[in-house]
Amino acid sequence: MEVLLLTLALLLLISLLEVFFSARSEQKLTRTATNLSLLAISATLNTALLGAVVVSLPILLRDAGVGVLVVLPVPIWLTWIVGFVALDLFAYVWHRLSHQVQWLWRLHAVHHADPHLDVSTVVRAHPIHGMLTVIAAALFAAAMGFPPELLLWYQIVSTLVSLSHHTDLAWLQPRWDRRLSTVFCTPAVHRVHHSQHAAHHDSNYGGVLSLWDRWFGSYVADSPDAEIRFGIASLAKHRASNLLISLWLPVLLGKTKKAPEERL
Secondary structure, eight states: OHHHHHHHHHHHHHHHHHHHHOSSSOOOHHHHHHHHHHHHHHHHHIIIIIHHHHHHHHHHHHHTTOSHHHHSOOOHHHHHHHHHHHHHHHHHHHHHHHHHSHHHHHHHHHHHTOSSOSGGGGGOOOHHHHHHHHHHHHHHHHHHTOOHHHHHHHHHHHHHHHHHHHOOSOOSOHHHHHHHTTTBOOHHHHHHHTBSSHHHHTSOOOSSBSHHHHHTTOOOOOOTTSOOOBSOGGGGGGOTTSHHHHHHHHHHHHHSOOOGGGOO
16 A cells, blocks of 8 residues: 555656656646556455455465575575565566566556556556466565565565656656666666567566666667657557557457567
């Protein structure tokens, strides 16, 4: 709940800033309303169907002495370092699977279907994909035996970084973006991931750290002079900014014949 409230507060603040200082894309009320509606549906379903059981699972198992970092004699400071890195690696793997596993991609494509990139895009996700993400993350955290405080802090850090990825504000100078991108995922690195071109949107999966993309061969450098077209070209005619169509996009994507450059 803390992370959700933080996300909503920052979304409101950054959205207001984007209205006056937008760097690239135009603000559209229907897009923002649709993206926030998807967040509301996901939050409601996660609470109603998953509830405290899935969220509390890692805590209950850790208290019961279950988990890799519980069994091994690891000092608490090392647990936090290893845990944070492991959570970020999990986020990378899950994100990459969401592009490479066909049925997961149809769900995750709702996020990529946004024809513009701004801070509201960060919460644009299909509710089913959101639920699967929560379940997968909870199972991973339970198996590893992460402290609940670590989970909360990683969620806060990853939320802040993700908001910075998607904002339409030119808040980071290009030279600093290039320097930071050697280790961290920066706005320039992530905007490549939202390109319509398959070679680009099937890259740069990292959440907080860009090291995973560099080490596992999925890193694509940003070209500052190149204009990136956001969204999914084959879905452009379906008005992806509409809420009902956004919820139905996984089915539409299954019926749409992809262009060669969009195939996974």
